[in-house]
Amino acid sequence: MSTLAVAGGRVLLPHRDDETRSSRASDHSIAEADVLVDADSGEVLDVGPDLVDSADETLDASGGLVIPGLVNAHGHAAMTLLRGYADDKPLEAWLQEDIWPAEAELAAEDVAAGTRLAAVEMIRSGTTAFADMYFHVGEVVEAVREAGLRARVGHGVVTVGKDEKAARADFAESLSVAEEFDGAADGRVRTAVMPHAPHTVGTEYFEEFVPQAREAGIPLHFHLNETEAYLDPVEEEAGVRPTEYADDLGLLAEDTWVAHGVHLDAGEIERLAETGTTVAHCPASNMKLASGMAPIQDLLDAGVNVALGTDGAASNNDLDMFDELRDAAMLGKLAADDAEAVDADAAVRMATEGGAEALGFDAGRIETGAKADLAVVDLEAPHLTPQHDLVSHLAYAARGSDVRHTVCDGEVLMRDREVLTLDEEAVRERAEEAARELVARAEG
Numbered sequence: 001m002s003t004l005a006v007a008g009g010r011v012l013l014p015h016r017d018d019e020t021r022s023s024r025a026s027d028h029s030i031a032e033a034d035v036l037v038d039a040d041s042g043e044v045l046d047v048g049p050d051l052v053d054s055a056d057e058t059l060d061a062s063g064g065l066v067i068p069g070l071v072n073a074h075g076h077a078a079m080t081l082l083r084g085y086a087d088d089k090p091l092e093a094w095l096q097e098d099i100w101p102a103e104a105e106l107a108a109e110d111v112a113a114g115t116r117l118a119a120v121e122m123i124r125s126g127t128t129a130f131a132d133m134y135f136h137v138g139e140v141v142e143a144v145r146e147a148g149l150r151a152r153v154g155h156g157v158v159t160v161g162k163d164e165k166a167a168r169a170d171f172a173e174s175l176s177v178a179e180e181f182d183g184a185a186d187g188r189v190r191t192a193v194m195p196h197a198p199h200t201v202g203t204e205y206f207e208e209f210v211p212q213a214r215e216a217g218i219p220l221h222f223h224l225n226e227t228e229a230y231l232d233p234v235e236e237e238a239g240v241r242p243t244e245y246a247d248d249l250g251l252l253a254e255d256t257w258v259a260h261g262v263h264l265d266a267g268e269i270e271r272l273a274e275t276g277t278t279v280a281h282c283p284a285s286n287m288k289l290a291s292g293m294a295p296i297q298d299l300l301d302a303g304v305n306v307a308l309g310t311d312g313a314a315s316n317n318d319l320d321m322f323d324e325l326r327d328a329a330m331l332g333k334l335a336a337d338d339a340e341a342v343d344a345d346a347a348v349r350m351a352t353e354g355g356a357e358a359l360g361f362d363a364g365r366i367e368t369g370a371k372a373d374l375a376v377v378d379l380e381a382p383h384l385t386p387q388h389d390l391v392s393h394l395a396y397a398a399r400g401s402d403v404r405h406t407v408c409d410g411e412v413l414m415r416d417r418e419v420l421t422l423d424e425e426a427v428r429e430r431a432e433e434a435a436r437e438l439v440a441r442a443e444g
């Protein structure tokens with residue numbers, strides 16, 4: 001067994017006292033401790049004082065805070081290639097006029113280049129696990145394997161505008177892709193079936209394929225009630241709100257997580273809570289596309305698990321989960337008209353445990369036996385001084401660029417701000433070239 005000690009710093013620990021959990025008291029505590037990791041099994045062996053002597057390798061965390069690697073629970077990684085390509089438009093126009101025409105030209109090597117760029121960006125900003133709904137999933141898996149990250153990936157299905165044969169083939173591909181790649185990259189890759197949204201996939205296809213996914217034990221992931229425009233087509237055809245429609249089709253469950261959930265009424269929130277479905281909140285994307293304000297405090301009060309996602313880089317425009325944390329806390333207050341809503345602790349939980357729970361990973365918390373997915377945040381910076389409350393700093397003041405080291409599955413992915421698993425400069429050059437050529441094809 002080879003071991004790694006992340007040593008000399010402070011550690012963000014989950015609070016396990018049920019009484020304080022339900023009050024406003026902190027869900028997290030901070031301890032001066034080392035984290036000892038089994039680099040082979042990729043698990044945390046111990047958290048406590050003076051563990052450095054027993055370790056084969058050390059990562060210096062002095063002056064830093066060791067946190068669980070952040071979990072980006074919704075996105076389209078290779079959309080990094082479209083970052084800054086089309087901005088300042090609402091969702092429907094943006095997708096139809098700019099994004100989908102460009103994606104029609106997207107080749108496997110573009111997904112390879114864009115996902116590697118996303119991986120470098122995520123590693124640099126302390127994200128160790130992500131969800132990905134996109135095309136050419138084999139390329140995504142290969143990029144995840146090389147990067148050393150953890151991911152739950154799937155092929156996105158859209159059936160509107162397709163004939164029956166093409167529509168069935170798209171959904172069937174989502175199933176076969178999920179079966180093919182589950183467990184890849186030494187188990188760091190898991191999969192899901194990913195129908196794009198209730199209104200972009202026909203009822204008959206949900207009826208045919210969802211039971212097959214359920215039978216095979218494959219989780220589901222889709223966009224839910226992102227904009228007002230998502231509601232009408234479903235309400236007109238099915239006569240119920242999209243969340244009820246999704247539930248009636250068997251789409252909601254403990255292993256289902258939905259993206260956005262911006263426009264939810266009380267009955268829909270109740271359905272999400274009853275079924276144990278997670279909502280992956282994407283505050284930056286929701287603000288940029290003016291989609292609306294998700295009722296996050298209402299979801300939390302109803303007992304719904306909430307995770308956080310960046311969505312694609314084209315609607316964010318970065319993959320920095322620290323930005324997302326801050327946006328979630330801020331927008332949550334604005335939406336609730338209550339400065340006490342979505343406090344720092346709740347936001348940090350969404351970006352860590354909430355996300356890990358959504359994606360079905362035994363991570364998101366630093367504890368013996370959990371996956372050794374970690375990030376070390378450098379606290380020696382003007383914007384992180386003084387240190388009254390480190391959970392507050394994580395939510396409101398820290399940035400992705402404050403991350404010094406990143407570890408996933410016990411492997412060091414970044415040491416002293418140098419990414420070790422991918423050649424950052426080559427990845428950037430390749431992405432720049434792929435993006436330029438993609439846009440030229442789309443506009444040519």
Ligand SMILES: N[C@@H](CCSC[C@H]1O[C@@H](n2cnc3c(=O)[nH]cnc32)[C@H](O)[C@@H]1O)C(=O)O
Pocket residue numbers: 076091095099100103133134135155156157158170196223226285311312315
């Ligand atoms: N197989 C499908 C691809 C679906 S992938 C998932 C899709 O979600 C799109 N997407 C990205 N961000 C958002 C969002 O915020 N809401 C809805 N769709 C989005 C993304 O551009 C991509 O086309 C097809 O044939 O079109």
Ligand SMILES: [Zn+2]
Pocket residue numbers: 074075076223259311312
């Ligand atoms: Zn999305």
